[in-house]
Amino acid sequence: MLSTLLIALSITLMYSAPLTLAAIGGVISERSGVVNIGIEGMMSIGALAGATVGYFTHSAWLGFLCAGLAGGLLALLHAVASITFRADQTVSGIAINLIGPGLSMFLARYFFNGATTTLPVPNKLPKVIDQQNLKVTMFRGLNIDITVLIAFLVVFVTWFVFYQTKWGLRIRAMGEHPAAVDTLGVSVYKSRYACVIISGILAGLGGGTVTLAIISQFTPTAISGQGFIALAAVIFGKWRPFGTYFACLLFGFSQALVIILGDGNVVIPSTLLAMIPYILTIIVLIIFVGRSSAPKASGVPYEKGIR
Numbered sequence: 001m002l003s004t005l006l007i008a009l010s011i012t013l014m015y016s017a018p019l020t021l022a023a024i025g026g027v028i029s030e031r032s033g034v035v036n037i038g039i040e041g042m043m044s045i046g047a048l049a050g051a052t053v054g055y056f057t058h059s060a061w062l063g064f065l066c067a068g069l070a071g072g073l074l075a076l077l078h079a080v081a082s083i084t085f086r087a088d089q090t091v092s093g094i095a096i097n098l099i100g101p102g103l104s105m106f107l108a109r110y111f112f113n114g115a116t117t118t119l120p121v122p123n124k125l126p127k128v129i130d131q132q133n134l135k136v137t138m139f140r141g142l143n144i145d146i147t148v149l150i151a152f153l154v155v156f157v158t159w160f161v162f163y164q165t166k167w168g169l170r171i172r173a174m175g176e177h178p179a180a181v182d183t184l185g186v187s188v189y190k191s192r193y194a195c196v197i198i199s200g201i202l203a204g205l206g207g208g209t210v211t212l213a214i215i216s217q218f219t220p221t222a223i224s225g226q227g228f229i230a231l232a233a234v235i236f237g238k239w240r241p242f243g244t245y246f247a248c249l250l251f252g253f254s255q256a257l258v259i260i261l262g263d264g265n266v267v268i269p270s271t272l273l274a275m276i277p278y279i280l281t282i283i284v285l286i287i288f289v290g291r292s293s294a295p296k297a298s299g300v301p302y303e304k305g306i307r
Contacts, residue, residue, distance in 0.1 A: 008256045010143040014214060016252025018043070018206040020151035022230035023237070023244045024158050025202030030239060031162070032195035033175045033188075035299040037093035038078050039203045040227025041100025046071040046204025048104035051211040051218035052111055054121040064125060064208045071204015072197050074100060079196040083189055086301035097227070101220075108218060118211075118218040125213040147209045152245070154202065159241040171195060175295030178302045188302050203227065225278060232281045238292045247284070254280045 022039050029036040049070035054063025074096060081092040105116050112118055129144040162168035171191065174181045178188045210226070211218050229251050237244030254277040262273050 004260065006142045008253070008260055011256035011259055012249060012252040013148045014143070014145055014252070015255040016248045017145065017147040017151040017213070018209040018226060019230050019233060019248040019251055020206075020245055021147075021154060021209060022203045022206035022227060023233040023248055024151075024154050024241060025199035025206070026231055026234040027237070027239055027241060027244055028158065028171075028195050028202070029199035030234065030298045031175045031295055032171050032192045033178055033295060033297040033300065033302065034079070034082055034192050034196050035089040035093065036075070036078065036196060036199050036203075037090060037231060038074070038096025038100070038227075039199075039206075039230050040223065040225070041096040041098065042071040042074045042200045042203035043207035043210070043227045043230075044100035044104045044223045045074050046207030047211045047222050048107055048118070048207075048218045049204070050208030051118045051121055051216075051222075052107070054123070054212055055119050055217075056111075058122045060121060060123045060125045060212045063121065063212055064205065067208025067212070068201040068205040071207065072201040075197050075200020075203070076193075078200070079193050082301065083192050083196070086303065089299050089301070101223070104218070105220060116220050120217045121212060124216050125209075145209075145213045147213045150205075151209075155241050155245045162241065172295075175297050178297050182304060188304070192302070203230075206230070225281075229277060229281050232284055235292050235294075236284050236288050239294065250284075251277055251280065 022043055025042075026036055026039055046067035050063040050067030052063070053066040054060050057063065077099075078089075078092050078096050081087040081095075082089040108116050108118055126146050127143055128146050128149060129142055160168075162172060170181055170184070170186050174186075174188055174191060181191075182188050206226070207223055210222050215222060230248070233244050233247035233251060236247035236250075258273045258276050261268055262270060
């Protein structure tokens with residue numbers, strides 16, 4: 001029983017890490033007033049970049065860094081469209097979600113002789129707790145990746161910046177009333193650019209977490225809905241760092257449930273089990289979307305001088 005619980009905890013934490021990184025990116029972007037539904041596409045390009053660089057350099061950490069940079073570059077495109085040209089942020093995000101997977105498959109074919117699946121990364125990101133190295137037998141089912149700690153650190157730092165610093169206060173105010181922030185001499189445009197790019201970097205790191213810590217290679221289905229689940233976590237968490245983190249843990253647990261039930265004696269078709277995280281996402285949105293209030297200026301292009 002204890003072993004099953006430890007395995008469930010390990011899987012929950014492992015699968016919540018990429019969701020957490022991507023979702024916190026969504027929180028940062030939307031708190032600044034820019035809706036970023038392009039997280040899925042940013043995770044996709046990050047997953048490909050991480051796996052590709054990790055394979056050719058044999059360095060998972062370098063691949064992880066490049067995953068974040070790739071996501072940030074795609075986010076820059078979203079920022080230019082939605083901030084500089086004041087395009088519809090939802091449409092821009094949808095475009096990013098189409099560009100990300102398409103570009104990822106194109107680059108995979110280019111670097112791996114026409115294959116849409118990369119070769120396995122020689123070295124995955126390390127674990128801070130590995131069941132093989134545990135001396136206490138009763139805890140042998142416990143595994144914790146370094147990305148779990150990174151994700152929690154990102155949550156804590158985001159909370160600290162948002163609620164304990166002047167810059168964080170201005171970001172939160174920017175999502176409610178950007179014109180008021182503008183009167184303080186703070187550039188709304190530059191700040192929103194920074195937040196959207198940070199959002200993309202975190203989403204890219206989330207994608208890199210999938211291919212460098214969980215499955216060790218990029219496949220066309222490596223990122224299959226995680227970006228949208230991360231968006232649901234943002235709503236469930238009411239655009240707050242720790243609330244969003246706990247939502248990601250819930251979604252991570254749903255994935256653990258899929259794996260445990262699939263390996264157990266419960267006779268449930270695998271296709272039905274695979275639906276659990278997505279069914280949970282829909283249920284969460286139905287229950288909480290009407291109870292959560294997004295930042296008032298989120299999704300509204302800002303034009304200096306117009307209030």
